Amino acid sequence: MSRIPVGLVGVTGYTGMELARLLAAHPSLELVRATSRTDAGKRLAEIYPFVQGTRLESIVLTEPDPADLAKACELAFLAVPHGAAMDTAAELLAAGLRVVDLSADFRLHSPEVYAQWYGLEHRHPGLIPTAVYGLPERYAEAIAKARLIANPGCYPTSIILGLWPALAKALVNPEDIVCDSKSGTSGAGRKAGVATLFCEIHDSFRAYSLASHRHTPEIEQELGAVAGREMTVSFNPHILPIDRGILSTIYAKLAPGVGLDAVRLAYEEHYRPHPWVRVLPKGKLPETRFVRGTMFCDIGLVVDPRTDRLIVCSAIDNLCRGASGQALACANLMLGLPVDEGLASAPFMP
Amino acid sequence: MSRIPVGLVGVTGYTGMELARLLAAHPSLELVRATSRTDAGKRLAEIYPFVQGTRLESIVLTEPDPADLAKACELAFLAVPHGAAMDTAAELLAAGLRVVDLSADFRLHSPEVYAQWYGLEHRHPGLIPTAVYGLPERYAEAIAKARLIANPGCYPTSIILGLWPALAKALVNPEDIVCDSKSGTSGAGRKAGVATLFCEIHDSFRAYSLASHRHTPEIEQELGAVAGREMTVSFNPHILPIDRGILSTIYAKLAPGVGLDAVRLAYEEHYRPHPWVRVLPKGKLPETRFVRGTMFCDIGLVVDPRTDRLIVCSAIDNLCRGASGQALACANLMLGLPVDEGLASAPFMP
Amino acid sequence: MSRIPVGLVGVTGYTGMELARLLAAHPSLELVRATSRTDAGKRLAEIYPFVQGTRLESIVLTEPDPADLAKACELAFLAVPHGAAMDTAAELLAAGLRVVDLSADFRLHSPEVYAQWYGLEHRHPGLIPTAVYGLPERYAEAIAKARLIANPGCYPTSIILGLWPALAKALVNPEDIVCDSKSGTSGAGRKAGVATLFCEIHDSFRAYSLASHRHTPEIEQELGAVAGREMTVSFNPHILPIDRGILSTIYAKLAPGVGLDAVRLAYEEHYRPHPWVRVLPKGKLPETRFVRGTMFCDIGLVVDPRTDRLIVCSAIDNLCRGASGQALACANLMLGLPVDEGLASAPFMP
């Protein structure tokens, strides 16, 4: 059986590594191009010693050349920083490729909001309306027909899936939501820097970008679409001394008369057709290790009658579900494959 | 110079270890008794190999005997579980000792509230009014005169210090407060159990006891005293894969017209006489490592104009400021010593 | 396509978890029985929350019943402690099952040596000669025909693969070998105990069982078979604050005239037919993360001309290659499947 050829633009970094890991075992896709400006000409195994002995070991890195990519591949993953991704996406689309962009460049519908939060004018606003937000549970049909996917951010994935049923069914007050999110350090990327050195992160914990993180407008846009109204949320990230995993603890005021049973029923019904979202049994709370390396989003539900609050705990793997795995799920849909092909592995314990 | 003799009842466990570490270097106190039912007769260095070569190495563990303790010591630290501590405290007090109880048994003014949250009738309700809550910044004078100290819980310490100025000066709405706290694993104690094995905690993260943790009534009692009204807060703990440290992220709605400058001024003025509470410069957020091994409580202040919220980040070392160091500060005050004697060390970096 | 039914006796513990993870994605094997004396009657997902949503979620734990297992399965994995495993293995074999025993009970050819190192008389010495040591690179043919596999220990796997070519080709002096091995904490199992609590392991490092670990005779037996003579080695384990991974640093005196090129050539030729053993390029050393979750054994080779020593660094994943993955490779061979079926995944990075 021949596999569908795909490419990966921007191969250094943890999301690139994770895509490589997933593609090395994918039954229907074959990574045939991997590009890197700095490392062109080297074998992938020189950059990633861990791919030796896998299907990827003989890939030679190339300069990113749209014509070559379009000729060799049916689809390309973009794992380059925001700001740079928009131009590359435009070139690849023009060359006829389908594109899954892991950056933030096409996630926000409004170029003004993009400019405001990213400090950058969007250079391809005309492409924005063609991009589909790549959350498979919400947009599977549109994803299947899209030529450009804006792959969701890691924090937004955990929060949107955590609040979707509650907002869609008006179980909570949409005006007073606090999201306290904690992410593994791989979310900070693979750039050299003192702040993410081992000795600065290990055995410590801190918040950052409180109330000002760039994922805020993305969260508000997608929650707004669910709730059918404008949303303003308080989103507050923290950095964990773990490799991967995000856990968001989400606080919302319950709508009058709503109790735990109604909440549980709504979540269970809502996610029954979506097996990647696991609504945990009553009394259970998620742990990041239980979703490690997978597409699962584990959701724990607590109702606090003392303060009339719904507390949602939502856990994902930031690199797999929050980035590369989700990108691959979108690619599967775009290429006519089952959404979970190559993504059905069990979590890695411990 | 001769030192004041003190005793430690219940010497196994991480708070016992931390008290041992602090007493090994204290200029004016001398640990002369350390008790353990299970290990009586052994040298402390057999239980704690790390005290070999320190002032504590020759201490021999004894059975907990009130008469002996009262004869040998001027003050005793109780590091035994709640439920057991109340009886021991009563015996030691009756024998004439001053007592610093690290458990929760005398923290709550109401025995009914104690019974409700701890599932246990209080057997010495008459002693409760004599106990002073051992937060030195708030109750230094009463601590100095007390014979029984209820040493504060670790989470409450971080939250009370984090909210005190805001509530005392009515900068925030007292009705809608969410505390999202994260603690190092030493807070779970030193009992054998699968849930706190290395491989269950390392490289993972989870919440627990959401909206139902026993520290909730203690937080509400002390915040209520500050605010001058009954308080109900949403308190939600999580467990971090680090040894020590608590970071609480606290969300409160701002009172009308209050901005960052007013908040900062209030906190800076309030804590100027209390050097252990460090209000960080504008734009800085605390990290648990910056308070490691110390009595510092680092406070970062963020105002979010989009959601009209004050976000307070408050970090302490759960074993030192949140338990044994704070107990030692109380003992210092009770024995007429400077509050910070033996507690002036700089944080341990990295 | 229908899958071959297999069973797992003793499902708690980290090796059981790892087998569950691997079997959840195996294309040709189906876990149809999982036994546990303490948890019989529960669904596997209650014990292992992470298997919800996988092929394993509906398995109900049963009491270990040889007749039932033999009727339902073609092969059983034993993940019970040494000492207990030998009886269960005997019963399952008698009931007609093929057995892969992950314990040490059938690894040593000599029941006397077993008694000496394990402090236990062997109760089924007659079965010992029928057991095949389950190292696929060495014994693939015998494994394929065996009814009882003694699955190798984790440390021995790393050391035997690390020294095999050097001893087989007499590149080193067999008399003076030191193995300094370091293992992740999952190797200590999932029993409640203070010594492996998070706070006792994290941010610390120690040796244990120096020169006296039970894996010593197993290492000596298999190295002796390779070298064609009796071997005595100094084997010295340490415990790492990581979940999984073993790195063995092995020191041997070079035979006269042997240099790095000869060593590299011998290792590369020897392992060319065995793609799971990756002899790293000159100058590269293994890292445990590069083999995480896989069957790879990464080998780095250093020659020190100042001390005439060959230093071999050998890294494996102790749970996958050092236990459950290797057991599955043996099962594959016994059931006529490709050795690497269900085991071809790329490492998990980071």
Add this chain to the structure above:
Amino acid sequence: MSRIPVGLVGVTGYTGMELARLLAAHPSLELVRATSRTDAGKRLAEIYPFVQGTRLESIVLTEPDPADLAKACELAFLAVPHGAAMDTAAELLAAGLRVVDLSADFRLHSPEVYAQWYGLEHRHPGLIPTAVYGLPERYAEAIAKARLIANPGCYPTSIILGLWPALAKALVNPEDIVCDSKSGTSGAGRKAGVATLFCEIHDSFRAYSLASHRHTPEIEQELGAVAGREMTVSFNPHILPIDRGILSTIYAKLAPGVGLDAVRLAYEEHYRPHPWVRVLPKGKLPETRFVRGTMFCDIGLVVDPRTDRLIVCSAIDNLCRGASGQALACANLMLGLPVDEGLASAPFMP
């Protein structure tokens, strides 16, 4: 009481941090100058947030100016990289300061050996004979009189203390020694770089610089002085996912007729006058956490009769005993203070 003024040249980096921590609590020394080319003019608390509220908070960083340092201080610590340190040391000595150099520039007696291992001609060979190797247990008298201290390397400290009695009393064969050392990541310094990012170190383990690390000639020089003959050892470092701590496992062939009792007696007698070196009770092995933040060197002794080997496990804190604490002990001696002043703290547990 007025304190003796000292300076610190090169204040960024983990050894600088550790010196700051120790000086913040030193009863007789006062840090009055801290220099940094890149951060001159800033308050130390801006660089090190953790010193706020300590004696060091008001120090303002200055350009390194020998005249100013000599006028303000009686002694300077050099915490700058090797290669640069030699020139600064020469200038400071010329200006009349006593100098404790934490770099390697004056550790090796032979400028040729220095050039060979460090790839650098020594520019001040005339100063080398005036430098004293700052291991207080060995050279206390010379240190007290010295104007230039070559502060020992971290690995050498653990190995020299681990082997000293064995070599001095000829208990082992000096020809066949293997040192397998494992260090926390703070030993790699605080430079931005991918290799020491959290996600590259955490949950992984690797060796580096096997048989070729620059500490080798320093180890051999000092062991040679102890043994009274030229020494060649095999020194092999590894990097641990912990902040601080070194554990060296040292393998040596026993001299004929030497057993555990003789070894233990020799070590206990040898180190009786040196309380920082703790020879652990029979059967006990060191753990890096038991020496955390201290000057202790814990030594565990194992004799393996099967292979006629002495195995010494030696643990230190690489930042305190292996760098800044040892430098401070030397400064104490040079300034006429007790060697352990400001260094008597108990380990930090957990």
